[in-house]
Amino acid sequence: LDVNQGRLSYLKTLERKGPQPSVPLGSTAEFEGRPLTVIGFMVRSVEFEGVRYFWQEYLLYNPAIGFRWLVESDGHWSYVHTVPPGEVVESGKSAIYGGRTFRVFQDAAARVEYVEGEFYWKVSVGELARATDYVAPPLMLSKEVPIVADASRRRAVLRAEEVNWSLGSYTPLKEIEQKFNVSLPAPTTVAPNQPWPHKKIYGYWAALLVVALFVGLFAFVTGSRATVFTQSYTFQPTPTPMPAPPGAPVTPPVATDEGNEKVQVVFTDPIPLRGRRNIRVTGRANVENNWLYVEGDLINEETGLVQQFELPIEYYYGVEDGEAWSEGDREQEVYLPALPEGKYTMRLEAQWENWNQAAPPQVSIQVEQ
Structure with a gap:
């Protein structure tokens, strides 16, 4: 197509009566x-x-790649090309193309209000199509089905055998201005396929969040605290039961043993x-090449609310190949969230x-605390 000859050239010489293309x-x-x-x-x-609501569409052409579109709405631009209908899968309020899921934005009857230039089909003012976006x-997947008059039924119907799909990619205003060397109106709204323009703010917010977290943690750990409870416990060894004489009745154990482990329970005031x-709970034990495991509950006397915690304490040391080594610690601490005010019994x-x-x-x- 030669825009300097023929019908298009003639249209350019006519006195304009319609909207001015940007x-x-x-x-x-x-x-x-x-x-x-x-x-x-x-x-x-x-x-x-x-x-x-109105928008503008521009048909572009190059003999090597065929037709493309530029679509402008409220100052936002998208570069559009057609896609094969067989490559799109619709499912409820979404559509899948190229492995990507698109969510429905709008579904309405689109009407042609003004036409100028040349197109690859006979388009006329008033032409209707059901348009689903x-x-x-930054992508928009669009489906259009022509709406035609059915004289026998005296109403408009969809021409289901003619379905057109296209894929638009959001294009910044400055890029369009530079490509065509024109000055264009600035956007007045947020486009449905417009990328979030302030992605860098996420990085700033993340940095501020990390700083706030460390400040809060520092204040939490180093802030003034009051000791509300301290107590030492010495657990009693449980002798290994002697074998019963032959013929004597067997008395079952008070608690169940598991290997070399046995559980003892205490309650605090x-x-x-x-x-x-x-709340910070600290446990200290004089373990020597062994371990002590404490499982605790803070139990609200009035409501029955229970806050659990664990204190695994272990300390091992020795000499290997002439070098001393150690692992673990005789002290462990755990931080608990704030609890409703009240009196709590601790079960250890x-x-x-x-x-x-x-x-x-x-x-x-x-x-x-």
């Missing part, structure tokens, strides 16, 4: 590494709740805790290695 007919710009020429211009609209920024204050369930040894470990429990 990009003049005959303009050329490079897309996909090839020059494309604007050969057609139309204005279309849809109606929602009695209000009609699906978005996955009520501990007053304040509300809106985090302890088990340790070699529970039947003559000198079992001693453990000290401290609660701070």
Whole structure:
């Protein structure tokens, strides 16, 4: 198509009576590494709740790659090309193309309001099509089905055998201005397929969040605390039962043994805790090449609310190849969230290695707020 000859050239000489295209007919710009020429211009609209919304479409052409479109709405631009209908899968309010899921944005009857230039089909003012747009920024997947008059039924019907799909990619305003060397109106809204323009703010917010987290943690750890409970416990060894004489009745054990482990339980007196204050529980034990495991519960006497915690304490040391080594720690601490104000009984369930040894470990429990 030659925009300098024939019908298009003639249209350019006529006195304009319709809307002025933002990009003049005959303009050329490079897309996909090839020059494309604007050969057609139309204005279309849809109606929602009695209000009609308009947008502009520009048909571009290059003999090597065929037809493309530029679509402008409220100052936003998209570069559009057709896609094979067989490659699109619709499912409810979404559509899948190229492995990507698009969500429905709008579904309405689009009407041609103005036409100028040349097109690859006979288009006329008043032409209708059902237009469904699906978005996955910066892309918009659009489906159009022509609406034609059915004289036998005296109503408009969809021409289901003619379905057209296209894929638009959001194109920044400055890029369109540079390509066509024109000045264009700035956008007045946010486009449905417009990418979020302030992605960098996420990085700033993430950095601020990390700083706030460390400041809060520092204040939490180093802030003034009061000890609300401290107590030491010495657990008693449980002798290994002697074998019963032949013929004597067997007495079942009081507790179940598991290998070299045995559980003992103690309860504390009520501990007053304040509300809106985090809690630190510290456990210290004189373990020597063994371990002590404490499982605790803070139990609200009035409501029955239970806050669990664990204190695994272990310490091992020795000499290997002439070098001393050690691992673990005789002290462990755990931080608990704030609990409702009230009195709490603490239940401590302890088990340790070699529970039947003559000198079992001693453990000290401290609660701070």
